[in-house]
Amino acid sequence: MRTKRVTFRHRWLPYLLVAPQIVITAVFFLWPASQAIYQSVLREDAFGLKTEFVGLANFERLFSDSAYLESFWTTIVFSALVAGLSMGIALVLAVMADRVIKSALVYRTVLIWPYAVAPAIAGVLWWFLFNPTIGIGAYAMGQLGYDWNHFQDGNDAMALIVIAAAWRQVSYNFLFFLAGLQAIPRSLIEAAAIDNAGPFKRFWSIQLPLLSPTVFFLLVVNVVYAFFETFGIVHATTGGGPGNETVILVYKVWRDAFEGLNLGSSAAQSVILMVIVIALTAIQFRYIERRVEY
């Protein structure tokens, strides 16, 4: 790892400088993470009197537990929908904004701010909008002949949290797509236009391929977001319901630990989530190393 060619020399100062960060990392990150791994191989009896080493039994139980597998599936569906929806909409908007260069900044301003809204607040806003008795969204659905009720219908509840999660993520994706589009040399587009390629042809054969690194990057970021940062949306609105239809993995870890008091299982779930997040981060970094500069 590189340093500066010219460095300072001091016996204890560098240690003092890194100390605060290292201490906080050790106390609040490394220690809890190692505890999670440790607890994941233990089982505590119902009264918390006795713990015994059970090896990988907690994991085996998880993967034969239909509730956990269902939650896994729910999370995958949720992430795919959030990533697909928010990236699709953001791409359309970014392509539009990229063409109208003069007003691109204005549009950026009006599209950027949902990113600042907390996921939980976004959830509550949409929860209200689609409230079956007083929400305008639900009323409009009723007019269209669809009886919307996210308190009873699992699909409605899922659609609601997907919309709320995607809503604030579109802003983020839009920014990156717009930056990516504006980095494509105009001469390429102009050359294609001279060769008689229309706007759609140009999009498919020039802009989209050149945008693929951004697409891939955003895909990872969006999946990470949907997996790990959407606890607030679920907790503040559906609470996992109706039934267990919207119990995403992060919500289940929390519920099993703090309401179910099933420590071993919750710890094992934490470890599985850690593996997922480490894998996703590794993919992200590989991509960054390979990133094409142009």
Added chain:
Amino acid sequence: MVERRPVLNFVQHFVLILGAAIFAFPIYLAFVASTHTGIEVNRGLPLLPGDQFFQNYATVLGEGLSTAGAPPIGLMLMNSTIMAMAIALGKIAISLLSSFAIVYFKFPFRVLAFWTIFITLMLPVEVRILPTYEVVAQLGMLNSYAGLSIPLIASATATFLFRQFFMTVPEELTEAARIDGAGPMKFFRDILVPLSRTNLAALFVILFIYGWNQYLWPLLVTTDESYYTVVMGIKRMANAGDSLPEWHLIMATAILALLPPVIVILGMQRLFVRGLVEVEK
């Protein structure tokens, strides 16, 4: 513009305006709901703002929702501000110092220190909920501002950003400082920090929003209502037992909860976009 296509231009502006309108719609409705009485809202929401604006906002700021047992929003807003500021400033401070050490000093364990910091990137609170909670409980930090902020201020991204920026600072500056007899801390204070001003501001915007929008963590470490933050407190109101939720007050709270980060993001848009694109690089 590559060529003139009036129809396409029209379609583009139309799509963008429609998109912006759909984006703003939930907020607009929330605002409308927050300016009516509860009875009006529960009867079916009007589409235009009413005349209860001052009444409702004064109620939530001063009294809160007594039925839900929630404290006044004024207090929650203050808690959120303290938490967001502590997280943003704390993260910036410790990452500035550690990246300075990692870039400008050669010392044993330097690489180890770097990797220790790096690993935090892979461990969001969500994946180690219970053990982190236990640590904070053992340290007696539940229901305190320290407990709300300190566990969240270790950040690999900020350290990376500063490291990357420090690597681009010309070596000549360091040489000149050394020739003039400046020690490391003087160099840090008088040259490095002033040079990092733009990065500091950009990072501040992102971290402030991050801190303000925390939900799970305040939920875990606060049981005492006087430490509730506004983002987590809103949930309390929406599930107010058997009584009908008081949507007009909940929506007023939602507006108040989302306003500060939105103002920050719009006011510092250029810095925010720059910071975001750089942090993620």
